Amino acid sequence: MQLSDHYPYSIQGIDPIQLTKQYGSPLYVYDGATIRRKAAELQYAFAGVNMKIKFACKANTNLAILRLMREIGVELDVVSPGELEMGKIAGYDASQITFTPSGVDFEEVREAVETGAIVNVDSLPLLEWFGQTYGNSKPCMIRIKPNVAAGGHTKIMTAHADSKFGISVLLLDEILEMIKKYDIKVIGLHQHTGSDIKDAEPFLKVADILLETAKHFPDLQIIDLGGGFKVSYLPGDAITDMDLLGKKISKRFRTFCEEYGRDLQLWFEPGKFLVSESGFLFVTTNVVKEDPARNFVHVDSGLNHLIRPMMYGSYHHILNISNPKGEPKHYNVVGYICETDTFATDRELPEVRQGDVLAFLNAGAYGLTMSSNYNARFRPAEVLIDNGEAKLVRRRETMEDLLRTQTGL
Known part of the structure; x- marks a missing residue:
């Protein structure tokens, strides 16, 4: 608005x-009506699949905004213990919060796991630590880097080969070997392409990579495609066509679930798009x-x-x-x-x-x-x-x- x-x-x-x-x-x-409308747009675009919205709260951590998100059924993605604590203060159960670290001290990960949040593992050293520490007693997700450059400014691209975020898809064999070695309970795969993506094609490209990778993981419950939807800055600015994106992604996701043998949950983590x-x-x-x-x-x-x-x-x-x-x-x-x-x-x-x-x-x-x-x-x-x-x-x-x-x- x-x-x-x-x-x-x-x-x-x-x-x-x-x-x-x-x-x-x-x-x-902040206009609360706009936040409600943007969440509804995303929910409507993916009405045909089991979809969950996780607000990337690094965009805006005001407790009133977080409480509004909880009220409208939007869960949280956090990147620090501080954000995790804010989510709990805002009334979220830890199980409604995903912790997506980026090269943090492993004690931060321990804190998130012990409080009940789901962790997105972003490196092979962290995956090994997680396996050594928890085996299959605690679930985790793995952040995959698909090596695709997309988004707006180079500073907000997060999926290309030179990005610090996630584990390269080229290291899939090492990932699988480590999971087998420690019997790690992987319930989801995650990726985040970057921000300000207005076309459906980059999302489809990384979705294809992630869904193909997912076939190597037999116990998945979640596919998380991140966020990065383009918002309007200039009057008349091009934005992500959410209806078109919803139809194309939903179709591919339903096909994947049929091939996989059961229905999974599709997650998105918009930040800027919502607020x-x-x-x-x-x-x-x-x-x-x-x-x-x-x-x-x-x-x-x-x-x-x-x-x-x-x-x-x-x-x-x-x-x-x-x-x-x-x-x-x-x-x-x-x-x-x-x-x-x-x-x-x-x-x-x-x-x-x-x-x-x-x-x-x-x-x-x-x-x-x-x-x-x-x-x-x-x-x-x-x-x-x-x-x-x-x-x-x-x-x-x-x-x-x-x-x-x-x-x-």
């Missing part, structure tokens, strides 16, 4: 400018600097709150919600950090004035979860709007928060 098309802009009838006055600027705001469009970062203009080469809009935020544009070159559509009918002008929208932190270059916006509130769209994923206190700046508050009600779900930080863990006072 975007902000309402007509001025004054609103989210479920609530004025975001009033929210910034109440809770401070900058401010993250990106729900989120807005509202910022206030501090200074408009007219330079001979470029006009600059300096706002009260920076890469400390939203690092994606500087890290990935990601695009976030920006609206001037204070002056939507102003004369169009071109600006570089930049942050207040003592570092180059450009949000947008040569962006056309209605005339921006000091004090105007700007809205960054598609800010629900990898915003606050990747934020920092760089330059000793505070993280912003977060608000969730659901069922027409706005609730503060994280307060703005204070100086006390920045100093809380320091011992040199």
